[in-house]
Amino acid sequence: MTENPTAATPATPAGVPFPAATVLGYPRIGPRRELKKALERSWAGTLDAEGLTAEVGALRAATVDRQRELGLTEPAAVPASFALYDQVLDAIVATGALPARFSDLAGSDGVIDRAASFVLARGDVARGPLEMTKWFDTNYHYLVPEIGPETRFSPNAAELLAQAAAGEGLRPALVGPVTFLLLSKAEDSAPEGFDPLSRLDDLLPVYRELISELGRAGATWVQLEEPALVADQDRGDLAGVVESAYRRLAADRAESDPALFVATPYGDAEDLLAPVARSGVEAVHVDLVRGGLTAEQTALFTGEGAPALVAGVVNGRNIWRADLDAALTRLEGLRDAGARVSVATSTSLFHTPHDLEQETALPEERRRWLAFADQKIREVAVLARGLAEGREAIAAELDDARAALEQRAAARSTRDAAVRERAAALTESDWHREPAEERRAAQAADGVAGGLPAIPTTTIGSFPQTAEIRAARAAHKAGRLDDEQYVGRLREEIRDVVALQEELGLDVLVHGEPERNDMVQYFAENFDGFDVTDHGWVQSYGSRCTRPSILWGDVSRSGEGLRGEAFTVPWIGYAQSLTERPVKGMLTGPVTILAWSFVREDQPLGETADQVALALRDEVADLEAAGIGIVQVDEPALRELLPLRRRDHADYLDWSVRSFRVATSDVRPSTQIHTHLCYSEFGEVLSAIDALDADVTSVEAARSRMELLDPLQEAGFDRGIGPGVWDIHSPRVPTVDEVSTLLGAAAEVIAPDRLWANPDCGLKTRAYPETKAALTHLVEAAGRVRAEVAARGAGVSAQEPSRG
Ligand SMILES: CN1c2c(nc(N)[nH]c2=O)NC[C@@H]1CNc1ccc(C(=O)N[C@@H](CCC(=O)N[C@@H](CCC(=O)N[C@@H](CCC(=O)O)C(=O)O)C(=O)O)C(=O)O)cc1
Ligand SMILES: N[C@@H](CCS)C(=O)O
Numbered sequence: 001m002t003e004n005p006t007a008a009t010p011a012t013p014a015g016v017p018f019p020a021a022t023v024l025g026y027p028r029i030g031p032r033r034e035l036k037k038a039l040e041r042s043w044a045g046t047l048d049a050e051g052l053t054a055e056v057g058a059l060r061a062a063t064v065d066r067q068r069e070l071g072l073t074e075p076a077a078v079p080a081s082f083a084l085y086d087q088v089l090d091a092i093v094a095t096g097a098l099p100a101r102f103s104d105l106a107g108s109d110g111v112i113d114r115a116a117s118f119v120l121a122r123g124d125v126a127r128g129p130l131e132m133t134k135w136f137d138t139n140y141h142y143l144v145p146e147i148g149p150e151t152r153f154s155p156n157a158a159e160l161l162a163q164a165a166a167g168e169g170l171r172p173a174l175v176g177p178v179t180f181l182l183l184s185k186a187e188d189s190a191p192e193g194f195d196p197l198s199r200l201d202d203l204l205p206v207y208r209e210l211i212s213e214l215g216r217a218g219a220t221w222v223q224l225e226e227p228a229l230v231a232d233q234d235r236g237d238l239a240g241v242v243e244s245a246y247r248r249l250a251a252d253r254a255e256s257d258p259a260l261f262v263a264t265p266y267g268d269a270e271d272l273l274a275p276v277a278r279s280g281v282e283a284v285h286v287d288l289v290r291g292g293l294t295a296e297q298t299a300l301f302t303g304e305g306a307p308a309l310v311a312g313v314v315n316g317r318n319i320w321r322a323d324l325d326a327a328l329t330r331l332e333g334l335r336d337a338g339a340r341v342s343v344a345t346s347t348s349l350f351h352t353p354h355d356l357e358q359e360t361a362l363p364e365e366r367r368r369w370l371a372f373a374d375q376k377i378r379e380v381a382v383l384a385r386g387l388a389e390g391r392e393a394i395a396a397e398l399d400d401a402r403a404a405l406e407q408r409a410a411a412r413s414t415r416d417a418a419v420r421e422r423a424a425a426l427t428e429s430d431w432h433r434e435p436a437e438e439r440r441a442a443q444a445a446d447g448v449a450g451g452l453p454a455i456p457t458t459t460i461g462s463f464p465q466t467a468e469i470r471a472a473r474a475a476h477k478a479g480r481l482d483d484e485q486y487v488g489r490l491r492e493e494i495r496d497v498v499a500l501q502e503e504l505g506l507d508v509l510v511h512g513e514p515e516r517n518d519m520v521q522y523f524a525e526n527f528d529g530f531d532v533t534d535h536g537w538v539q540s541y542g543s544r545c546t547r548p549s550i551l552w553g554d555v556s557r558s559g560e561g562l563r564g565e566a567f568t569v570p571w572i573g574y575a576q577s578l579t580e581r582p583v584k585g586m587l588t589g590p591v592t593i594l595a596w597s598f599v600r601e602d603q604p605l606g607e608t609a610d611q612v613a614l615a616l617r618d619e620v621a622d623l624e625a626a627g628i629g630i631v632q633v634d635e636p637a638l639r640e641l642l643p644l645r646r647r648d649h650a651d652y653l654d655w656s657v658r659s660f661r662v663a664t665s666d667v668r669p670s671t672q673i674h675t676h677l678c679y680s681e682f683g684e685v686l687s688a689i690d691a692l693d694a695d696v697t698s699v700e701a702a703r704s705r706m707e708l709l710d711p712l713q714e715a716g717f718d719r720g721i722g723p724g725v726w727d728i729h730s731p732r733v734p735t736v737d738e739v740s741t742l743l744g745a746a747a748e749v750i751a752p753d754r755l756w757a758n759p760d761c762g763l764k765t766r767a768y769p770e771t772k773a774a775l776t777h778l779v780e781a782a783g784r785v786r787a788e789v790a791a792r793g794a795g796v797s798a799q800e801p802s803r804g
């Protein structure tokens with residue numbers, strides 16, 4: 001066990017010091033995605049409830065053992081942070097905060113059981129699931145609690161206790177009460193202006209009871225996660241609210257109550273750190289990768305009764321090896337200032353893959369630069385040892401880390417002079433197209449858009465990724481299918497998808513993206529400067545995972561010469577050759593490629609974005625040259641990367657919008673550029689959406705029932721828009737009436753020559769039966785709304801009728 005010499009046993013209720021080394025959380029999905037597979041079998045009905053409990057229990061136990069083996073040996077060092085689906089869902093379940101529209105799910109004792117929690121997450125035949133949105137600036141999605149003035153809170157510790165029972169001496173963890181309410185939305189029935197945070201006083205007794213119950217079950221520390229404190233919140237006296245909330249949780253605790261550990265990951269809590277630190281809680285985590293500590297803030301951690309300082313010095317958001325020298329210097333400085341310092345990660349490690357050791361195919365030179373979750377735990381443990389025993393005790397580890405960093409900094413492979421020259425030569429004219437009105441006219445006169453009806457129907461790009469396609473890809477990768485067989489299989493799929501869309505009567509077709517394992521990884525595989533992993537899965541939502549690629553060097557399309565070779569044209573061009581209707585080309589935008597990869601940190605993100613944008617610009621130009629008249633460049637992550645502090649927005653929006661425009665501006669005015677956004681609250685980026693200068697924007701809107709449209713109109717957005725009318729995240733098929741209602745609502749505020757009818761997002765996660773049914777309803781609803789609008793004499797009479 002690692003000793004922390006500066007940690008005099010503090011007066012915690014349970015009398016157990018905070019561990020010298022810890023993490024805020026660990027990947028939950030399992031090194032071989034055991035959790036994903038168990039969940040999906042349970043939803044498919046091939047694994048019963050007991051079977052799920054057994055498989056999940058085994059995974060959790062193995063996870064605890066692994067973290068111990070890696071160096072988290074002290075009591076309470078391993079967090080019981082094992083959400084089955086989502087940690088915010090766990091907090092809904094633990095506090096009994098059932099939205100009114102799900103009230104029938106509560107058991108006779110008022111408790112939300114596991115089956116009911118899956119209905120909240122996934123919906124059922126009667127209703128859609130809870131809304132899902134991005135967790136801070138990550139590619140993880142949480143379920144949004146719906147809170148109203150009447151929401152009843154009641155403690156239900158069952159799931160937390162089950163998680164804590166996965167091993168001896170774990171530290172239960174849950175989303176803190178302030179973050180829980182700040183991330184909530186007001187229930188639809190709540191009065192105008194209702195703020196969920198106004199229910200804090202009602203929620204705190206429930207948290208107190210949960211914490212006490214965990215203590216009675218043996219927990220010595222409980223972790224309360226308060227990441228919302230590191231983001232700008234438009235709330236008056238949030239500092240006062242935070243301090244009084246934590247004072248209430250910390251006051252008058254019983255002998256059996258655990259000590260309280262409050263974590264502030266993902267950024268700098270700034271003015272909200274002091275209210276937490278002086279509230280009486282026993283330990284406070286600070287993200288020292290994204291944030292800092294002023295001398296005044298450091299003093300909050302010194303002196304009698306001060307909380308332990310849990311210093312998040314190892315980055316939980318990337319996969320680069322830590323600068324151990326710099327981290328240790330930082331830790332020593334804090335200790336020497338008088339703080340009781342523990343070493344931790346800056347965030348939970350669930351944003352990183354499990355174990356670099358599984359990546360045997362990575363080139364050795366670059367493997368040396370990397371640390372996945374397991375390697376990061378080792379870094380934390382080494383730093384704790386260095387802090388306790390002195391630098392000499394970890395001299396070998398410090399030397400090795402230093403050498404790896406130096407070798408990376410000196411590596412010539414990360415720089416391509418031609419790519420750099422091209423990016424440096426970019427000027428304003430490279431990211432400007434003709435004025436939007438001029439393009440509209442050109443598209444109507446000479447482009448494919450001219451042949452479209454009012455309210456054209458389309459989809460967002462992907463069609464179902466069937467087990468057969470994935471199996472074919474796996475077989476190709478394993479060498480069981482040769483290139484020709486694999487290409488033949490994909491072309492067959494494209495043929496079927498095109499035929500299906502024609503049969504359904506869609507107006508603008510897509511090729512369906514069957515060649516893509518993932519909308520970012522596929523691009524990484526076709527660009528220089530990236531590595532991809534074999535097992536680097538990271539949870540994105542529920543059971544869905546991605547393998548973020550590693551952007552380590554200068555980026556351009558792979559192949560001969562600076563511009564490399566087109567890689568989407570063979571598929572999209574093939575689809576276009578099969579039909580008279582327009583096929584929309586489909587690319588992923590630069591911001592999203594960065595957001596969903598692990599990106600080099602040795603140069604500003606904007607510079608990397610320009611390189612990716614230039615590679616995409618080449619692909620857009622090649623698509624246009626191949627006769628594709630509509631090109632969609634998806635930017636679902638535009639909102640995701642928006643910095644958590646408002647003062648940083650302008651700089652981010654400047655480079656992100658520019659990079660999208662660099663990617664899309666090298667086309668004729670008659671070529672219609674689309675973009676697509678999803679998975680976020682867009683309120684804060686409306687003007688950036690406009691500044692992207694796309695001709696048409698499709699945006700997720702069904703779950704929030706078109707909430708976005710009014711603000712978008714108010715922001716003066718007068719481009720083409722396709723608000724999603726089918727929530728594709730759940731297998732539920734919307735009726736024609738439901739789709740017509742949503743589309744009709746949109747047609748109330750958007751002129752029919754600007755409105756498009758499309759789903760919320762791509763269909764890759766859906767199966768064919770529901771896809772066919774829902775698209776049939778969508779096409780029928782579009783026809784209905786088109787007729788209604790025409791009947792209202794809203795100026796569509798001159799338009800052609802829709803096909804099908
Ligand atoms: C649109 N979204 C995306 C986000 N991030 C991305 N990187 N990509 C996205 O599309 N963020 C926001 C949203 C929502 N998020 C997601 C995330 C993930 C999915 C999804 O469907 N994920 C799939 C995995 C997709 C994938 O990469 N598949 C590969 C590998 C398939 C595989 O599992 N292979 C098996 C062997 C298969 C066999 O033998 O049959 C294996 O490796 O063991 C592929 O298709 O080749 C998921 O299942 O989780 C959706 C939205
Ligand atoms: N074109 C992509 C966008 C997802 S955000 C798809 O359809 O899956």
Ligand SMILES: [Zn+2]
Nearest residue numbers: 636678761762
């Ligand atoms: Zn999408």
